[in-house]
Amino acid sequence: MPAKAPRSDGxxxxxxxxxxxxxxxxxxxxxxRSASSDYRIxxxxxxxxxxxxMGDRLAHASGRFFAVEGLSIRTDFGPRRHxxxxxxxxxxxxxxxxxxxxxxxxxxxxxxxxMEPGNSELVQYAATVQATPSNYQRVHGGRxxxxxxxxxxxxxxxxxxxQLLSEHASWYLHKRNRNMxxxxxxxxxxxxxxDFAWLTLGQLRRQLERGNRVNMNAxxxxxxxxYAPDDDPGAHGDVEDAFRHQVVESYGSGRSDEDLxxxxxxxxxxxxxxTLDVRRISLCDMEEWDRGAAIRxxxxxxxxxxxxxxTATSREVDAWSQPMLAPTGANVVGxxxxxxxxxxxxxxxxxxxxxLTDRLELAATVQLTPSSYDGxxxxxxxxxxxxxxxxxxxxxAVQSEDGGRFARADTTHVVxxxxxxRPVEAPDNYRWMTLGLLNRLIHSGYYVNVxxxxxxxxxx
Numbered sequence: 013m014p015a016k017a018p019r020s021d022g023x024x025x026x027x028x029x030x031x032x033x034x035x036x037x038x039x040x041x042x043x044x045r046s047a048s049s050d051y052r053i054x055x056x057x058x059x060x061x062x063x064x065x066m067g068d069r070l071a072h073a074s075g076r077f078f079a080v081e082g083l084s085i086r087t088d089f090g091p092r093r094h095x096x097x098x099x100x101x102x103x104x105x106x107x108x109x110x111x112x113x114x115x116x117x118x119x120x121x122x123x124x125x126x127m128e129p130g131n132s133e134l135v136q137y138a139a140t141v142q143a144t145p146s147n148y149q150r151v152h153g154g155r156x157x158x159x160x161x162x163x164x165x166x167x168x169x170x171x172x173x174x175q176l177l178s179e180h181a182s183w184y185l186h187k188r189n190r191n192m193x194x195x196x197x198x199x200x201x202x203x204x205x206x207d208f209a210w211l212t213l214g215q216l217r218r219q220l221e222r223g224n225r226v227n228m229n230a231x232x233x234x235x236x237x238x239y240a241p242d243d244d245p246g247a248h249g250d251v252e253d254a255f256r257h258q259v260v261e262s263y264g265s266g267r268s269d270e271d272l273x274x275x276x277x278x279x280x281x282x283x284x285x286x287t288l289d290v291r292r293i294s295l296c297d298m299e300e301w302d303r304g305a306a307i308r309x310x311x312x313x314x315x316x317x318x319x320x321x322x323t324a325t326s327r328e329v330d331a332w333s334q335p336m337l338a339p340t341g342a343n344v345v346g347x348x349x350x351x352x353x354x355x356x357x358x359x360x361x362x363x364x365x366x367x368l369t370d371r372l373e374l375a376a377t378v379q380l381t382p383s384s385y386d387g388x389x390x391x392x393x394x395x396x397x398x399x400x401x402x403x404x405x406x407x408x409a410v411q412s413e414d415g416g417r418f419a420r421a422d423t424t425h426v427v428x429x430x431x432x433x434r435p436v437e438a439p440d441n442y443r444w445m446t447l448g449l450l451n452r453l454i455h456s457g458y459y460v461n462v463x464x465x466x467x468x469x470x471x472x
Contacts, residue, residue, distance in 0.1 A: 015175070016455075017238075017240075017448075017452055018173070018451060018452070019238060019240070021238075022114070022118070022119045023119055023213060023237045024239045024251075024260060025118060025119070026118055026121075026214065027212075027213035027472055029118050029212040029213070029215075030212070030214040031212075031215070032115070032118070032120065033116075034210035035209040035210060035215065038209070038211055038218075041125065042136070042137070042225070045206075046135040049127065049325045050324075051127060051323065051324050052321075052323040053323075054321045054322075055318055055320060056319045056321045057304075057306070058070065058305060058306060058335060061319045061334065061335065064319075064334070066295070067295075068294035068295060069101075070307070070317065070335055076104075077102075077334070078100055078102035078104075079100075079102075080100055080295070080307070080335055081292050081294075081295065082096060082099070082292065082293040082294055082298045083097055083098070083099040083185060083290055083366060084290070085289070085366045086289040087287055087288045087289070089287075089364035089372075090364070090392075091389070091390045092390075096297070096301070097301070097314065098301065098307050099185045099366070099367060100184045100337060101184075104144045105144075105176065105188055105189060105190055106143060106144040106145070106189045107142075107160070108141070108142055108190065108191050108229045108230075108233050109141040109142075109159075109162070109163040109190075109233070110122065110140050110192070110193050110230070110234070111159065111162055111194055111195075113197075113210070115198075115210060120211060121140075121210070121211055121212070122140045122204070122209075123137040123138065123140070123211050123230065124138045124142070124207055125137065125138075125207045125208070126138035126142065126326075129415060130320075130336055130412075130413075130415035130418045130419040131227065131412045131415035132224055132412060132420050132422055133224040133412070134415075136224065136225055136226060136227040136230075136412065137211070137216065137219060137226045137227065138230050139229055140159050140162075140208070141163055142227075142229045142230075155329075156328075162196075163192050166194050169194050169197070171192070171194060173192060173193040173233070173455065174190070174192045174193075175456075175457060176191075177189060177454070177458070177462070177465070178368055178373060179462055180367070180418075180462055181365035181366065181368040182365055182366065183315070183367070185292070185366070185367045186367060186368075186369050187367065189232075191232055191233045193236060193237070213234075216234070220411075221407075221470075222409065223410040223411055226411070227412055227414075227415060228411070228412060229414065231411065231465065231466045232462055232465050232466065234469045235454055235460075235465035235469045236451075236454055236455060238448075238451050239263040240267070240448060255429060256472060258351060259356060259472050261355060261356065262358075262447040263446075263451060266355070266357075266448050271449050272449065272453070275453060276456075276459075278362075278443060279372070279459065283362075285441075286372060305319075306318045309340075312340060313340060313383065313384060314381075315337050315339045315340055317335050318336055318338050319333065319334070319335055319336070336419040337418050338420060338421070339421050341382060341383030342381070342382070342383075342424065343381050343423040344379075344380055344423065344426065345379045345425055345426070346376060346377055346378035346379075346395075346398050346425075347360075347376045347428070347464075347468075348397050348436065349406075349427065349428070349429050350429065350431075350434070350444075351432040357445060358444070358446075358447065358450070359444055360374045360376065360377065360442065360445055360450070360464060361375050361376075361438075361439075361441055363375035363379065363441075363461065365461065369458055373464075374450070374459055374461065374464055375461050375464050376464045377394050377442070378394055378397065378398060378426075394436075394442075397428050398428075404428050404430060404431070405427070406427040406429050407426060407470055407471070408424070408427075410422050410423070411425050423463070425466065425470055427470070427471065447468065447471070450464075451468075
């Protein structure tokens with residue numbers, strides 16, 4: 013059953029609160045937490061990783077954490093119809109959870125200053141809890157996961173958001189995490205540990221604008237928030253920026269049950285239109301990929317699987333080694349939006365990706381890695397909007413991807429507002445949607461991919 017239309021619950025007012033006594037300077041807090049720990053990250057050969065073994069697959073001796081296998085893909089979506097690649101297998105469902113609480117009448121989010129070895133900026137704001145079962149069951153022998161009980165035993169507290177959502181489906185096979193926001197009653201005390209801080213959405217928005225300050229796992233959780241103005245009418249009039257005002261109005265539009273049903277029917281039609289066949293294979297059977305100190309494409313394209321040796325005194329374990337996926341080029345995701353019929357709408361595409369649980373989800377207007385294409389004829393539709401005039405640009409910021417699995421995987425996030433009335437030509441698998449409708453789809457499960465959710469979070 014589709015989720016009910018989410019309420020804003022004061023989140024719009026929180027997004028318009030740029031400062032708080034709880035954490036007056038979020039930049040200074042990150043800097044202090046980063047300086048309080050020692051970090052060392054060194055790339056090492058895969059065969060030098062303790063407890064990791066490479067054969068038909070690359071896996072940990074415990075059988076836990078994750079593995080890397082080969083994947084054979086056939087599809088009629090896009091220019092490439094068949095290829096093989098390594099892919100991360102991680103069947104565990106992790107918890108990505110954020111605690112929220114009204115402090116002095118304003119919603120605050122308990123964020124963690126968390127080091128992840130793959131981040132370009134090592135320490136970033138993360139969710140309150142970001143952990144797989146292997147982590148919180150302490151297979152690594154490390155320390156307990158703080159605040160975990162709020163998300164495993166949340167009876168008596170209000171569940172704002174709770175949904176299984178997909179992860180990066182070009183690099184993970186059928187990976188999903190439980191995205192949660194749990195509200196703590198105002199009169200309940202929460203002890204704040206050293207690496208944690210209460211931030212308003214307004215403070216987080218400024219961190220997102222700067223880039224590489226709020227990690228991917230936090231961004232996907234925050235995409236579940238609604239800013240619908242009819243739920244928070246007092247704050248709507250305080251939105252002075254014209255574009256953000258349109259964003260708020262879009263959250264309140266097109267989110268009825270009828271709108272949701274029509275969007276789901278269209279997505280089912282798209283799933284029936286395209287084929288996708290994926291088959292797990294041995295790493296030895298990938299003809300274009302070499303295995304050695306790293307797993308790499310013979311033309312050094314796409315990405316490598318490398319080994320890292322890590323020391324970080326602020327983590328549950330002080331030192332460990334693991335494989336990481338390291339892209340060979342920068343990624344870009346772009347969202348084209350336009351005021352249509354009096355409401356701001358965004359142009360999304362139904363995109364097939366090999367690792368998705370159900371073949372296809374909604375993606376941003378443009379999602380690409382420029383270095384992965386053979387020539388201009390392979391570049392996806394509407395990529396020209398990434399070079400739109402400066403007057404149309406509403407966002408251009410670099411954000412990190414999952415720094416626990418991907419090394420220096422930064423993605424440029426671009427939002428372009430096309431002037432009202434200007435024609436935008438798009439293929440049949442593209443559709444204009446309001447942010448209110450997309451928010452309902454996010455609350456309904458596997459409908460909006462992680463790259464699009466990240467962009468949506470950056471809009472307000």
